[in-house]
Amino acid sequence: MTLEKExxxxxxxxxxxxxAATETECLYYDKPCRYFNEKGRCSYFETAVLPSDEALQTRYWNAITGDAQPVYCAYCGEPYERKSNAQKYCRKCAPRVEREMRRLRDREYRQRKRRNQEEISRF
Incomplete structure (x- = not known):
C-alpha cells in the first residue's frame, strides 16, 4: 500500500x-479533510493520530523532509527514527536482540570455562 493510502x-x-457521515469532512477545520481532497498537512493528525503507528510516522516525516534514505531495523525490517549513528534496531526489537546476543555470549563463555576446567583436570 502506498504512503498516501496508509x-x-x-x-x-x-x-x-x-x-464518518460525509466520509470526507474534518470536524476540526470545518472543511474537507486534507488527506482526502488535497495534499496538505493537518497539525491535529500529525500530533495526535500519526504517533500511534511508528513505522508510518517515520515514512511520513521522511517523505515530508525529503530524506532520501529511511533507516530500517536490521531485525524486523521496519523503518524507524534513528537516535544515534550506531543504532541498528528499532526500539521494539532492541531488547529481544540484546537478550539473544547475551545468551550467545554466556553460552560461549560457559563452553570456554568448561574446556579450561577439563584441561586443568588432566594434569
Whole structure:
C-alpha cells in the first residue's frame, strides 16, 4: 500500500475529527479533510493520530523532509527514527536482540570455562 493510502486509512479509522457521515469532512477545520481532497498537512493528525503507528510516522516525516534514505531495523525490517549513528534496531526489537546476543555470549563463555576446567583436570 502506498504512503498516501496508509495515511488516509489511518485518518479514516483513528482520527477523532473525521466525519464518518460525509466520509470526507474534518470536524476540526470545518472543511474537507486534507488527506482526502488535497495534499496538505493537518497539525491535529500529525500530533495526535500519526504517533500511534511508528513505522508510518517515520515514512511520513521522511517523505515530508525529503530524506532520501529511511533507516530500517536490521531485525524486523521496519523503518524507524534513528537516535544515534550506531543504532541498528528499532526500539521494539532492541531488547529481544540484546537478550539473544547475551545468551550467545554466556553460552560461549560457559563452553570456554568448561574446556579450561577439563584441561586443568588432566594434569
Amino acid at each position: 495515511i488516509r486509512k489511518l485518518a479514516r479509522l483513528h482520527c477523532a475529527n473525521f466525519n
